[in-house]
Amino acid sequence: xxxxxxxxxxxxxxxxxxxxxxxLITQKPAMIERDxxxxxxxxxxxxxxxxxxxxxxxxxxxxxxxxLQRGEMICITGDSNSGKSVLLRLALGFLRPDEGExxxxxxxxxxxxxxxxxxxxxxxxxxxxxxxxxxSGQTVYENTAYRLDDRDWPEDEIERAVVEVLTxxxxxxxxxxxxxxxxxxxxxxxxxxxxxxxxxxIMLYDEPTAGLDPINSRHVLDLxxxxxxxxxxxxxLVTKALHEIPYLAKHQAREGEQGGSVAKVADYxxxxxxxxxxxxxxxxxxxxxxxxxxxxxxxxxMLHPITEAAHGELDxxxxxxxxxxxxxxxxxxxxxx
Numbered sequence: 001x002x003x004x005x006x007x008x009x010x011x012x013x014x015x016x017x018x019x020x021x022x023x024l025i026t027q028k029p030a031m032i033e034r035d036x037x038x039x040x041x042x043x044x045x046x047x048x049x050x051x052x053x054x055x056x057x058x059x060x061x062x063x064x065x066x067x068l069q070r071g072e073m074i075c076i077t078g079d080s081n082s083g084k085s086v087l088l089r090l091a092l093g094f095l096r097p098d099e100g101e102x103x104x105x106x107x108x109x110x111x112x113x114x115x116x117x118x119x120x121x122x123x124x125x126x127x128x129x130x131x132x133x134x135x136s137g138q139t140v141y142e143n144t145a146y147r148l149d150d151r152d153w154p155e156d157e158i159e160r161a162v163v164e165v166l167t168x169x170x171x172x173x174x175x176x177x178x179x180x181x182x183x184x185x186x187x188x189x190x191x192x193x194x195x196x197x198x199x200x201x202i203m204l205y206d207e208p209t210a211g212l213d214p215i216n217s218r219h220v221l222d223l224x225x226x227x228x229x230x231x232x233x234x235x236x237l238v239t240k241a242l243h244e245i246p247y248l249a250k251h252q253a254r255e256g257e258q259g260g261s262v263a264k265v266a267d268y269x270x271x272x273x274x275x276x277x278x279x280x281x282x283x284x285x286x287x288x289x290x291x292x293x294x295x296x297x298x299x300x301x302m303l304h305p306i307t308e309a310a311h312g313e314l315d316x317x318x319x320x321x322x323x324x325x326x327x328x329x330x331x332x333x334x335x336x337x
Contacts, residue, residue: 042069042070043105043106044067044068044069044070044103044106045068045069045070045072045104045201045202045234046067046068046091046102046103046202046234046236047066047068047101047102047103048065048066048067048087048090048091048100048101048102049065049100049101049102049103050063050064050065050099050100050101051063051064051065051090051097051100051101051102052064052097052098052099052100053086053090053095053096053098053099059280060083060086060280061083061086061090061097061280061281062280062281063099063100063281064083064087064100064280064281064282065100065282066282068202068235068236069234070201070232070234071228071232071233071234071271072234072271072272072273073228073234073235073236073248073269073271073272074235074236074237074272074273074274074275075237075239075245075248075249075272075273075274075275075288076236076237076238076239076274076275076276076277077238077239077240077242077245077274077275077277077302078240078276078277078278078283078302079240079278079301079302082277082278082279082280083277083279083280084206084238084277085206087236087238087277088204088206088236088238090102091104091204091236092121092125092204093109093112093117093120093121104120104124104125104202105120105124105201105202107120122147122150122151123151123200124200124202125200125201125202125203125204126195126196126197126200126202126203126204126233127195127203127204128191128192128195128203128204128205128206128208129191129206130206130207130208132187132188132191133191133194134179134187134190134191134194135179136178136179136180137178137180138178138179139175139176139177139178140166140171140174140175140177140178140182140190140193141162141166141175141176143179143190143194144162144165144166144190144193144194144197145159145161145162145197146194147194147197147198148161148162148197148198151198161197161198162175162197163175165193165196165197165199168193168226169189169192169193169196169223170219171186171190171193174186184211184212184213185213185215185216185219185220188208188209188212188216188220189219189220189223191208192208192220192223192224196227196231199231199233200233201232201233201234202233202235203224203227203228203233203234203235203236204235204236204237205224205235205236205237205238205239206238207238207239207240207241208220208224208237208239209221209239209241217241218247221244221247221248221251222251222253222262224248225248225251225252225253225262226253226260226262228253228271229252229253229254230253230260242302242303245274245288245291246288246292248269248272249269249272249287249288250264250265250268250269251263251264251265251269252269268287268288268289273285273286273287273288274286274287274288274290274291276291276298276299276302278298283296283298283299284296284298284299
């Protein structure tokens with residue numbers, strides 16, 4: 001479809017309702033243009049086609065279809081056991097779906113031989129898990145170099161790559177320290193360095209700030225933003241901390257000394273989007289703005305879960321307000337019911 005037709009559609013259609021898996025999802029024309037009129041020549045980094053998986057008698061994901069475009073960041077949120085981590089493990093090839101197809105850089109992986117899948121994962125993907133996965137008996141340098149050493153890189157190239165990524169995460173002066181002796185925040189940055197070494201084109205993050213204090217959490221988010229904007233990674237990021245979504249969507253990295261800097265921007269970063277999972281289905285997809293304004297019950301449940309029970313007067317912080325001021329529970333129930 002040509003640009004003129006695309007513009008005409010935006011003028012004629014105010015809102016389009018899409019029925020997906022019996023869930024009615026409202027999407028604005030700008031989002032429809034992104035999904036339908038994106039350059040068809042460009043192969044998505046990750047693509048799910050009607051993917052379903054069950055464990056015993058419990059269905060974890062049902063008929064999931066989406067594409068992660070080049071340079072795009074999709075924030076995946078939802079309640080516990082909604083299928084978020086399962087989706088990441090499917091994308092990595094750690095799990096095989098019962099139905100559907102999964103493509104990484106255009107290659108279908110669901111029937112791929114294990115050796116071929118491992119090679120694809122090594123070359124193109126990095127993963128930051130909820131829990132630390134580094135080798136406790138090795139140094140920071142050894143932990144960071146492991147991935148490239150496993151790929152038989154020349155020693156001099158490994159050294160350059162390790163120094164580069166450790167400088168990126170701020171651990172350049174800690175190369176000889178034992179990983180187990182690092183602080184909690186430094187351990188998390190080591191996990192990022194291990195995942196980012198060699199600058200894979202696809203990054204997967206499974207609640208990367210879990211268990212961190214606010215200062216370390218922000219540091220980790222800034223590193224993720226810098227990897228996204230300066231190294232152009234395509235990212236799937238799972239989070240239950242909803243305040244992280246507007247932060248990721250309202251901050252950009254700029255080139256500069258020591259790997260660049262992160263600053264707040266006036267408008268939302270157009271490459272950041274949100275997908276909400278509910279009981280293994282996609283209940284919402286769209287921009288962070290649409291997510292914040294959505295009246296869908298599944299979204300409201302995530303944004304304001306406290307309204308579902310009578311807790312009296314309780315101070316809660318609403319991450320979606322511009323001024324970020326604390327609101328009283330009584331004010332929330334008055335304005336939103």
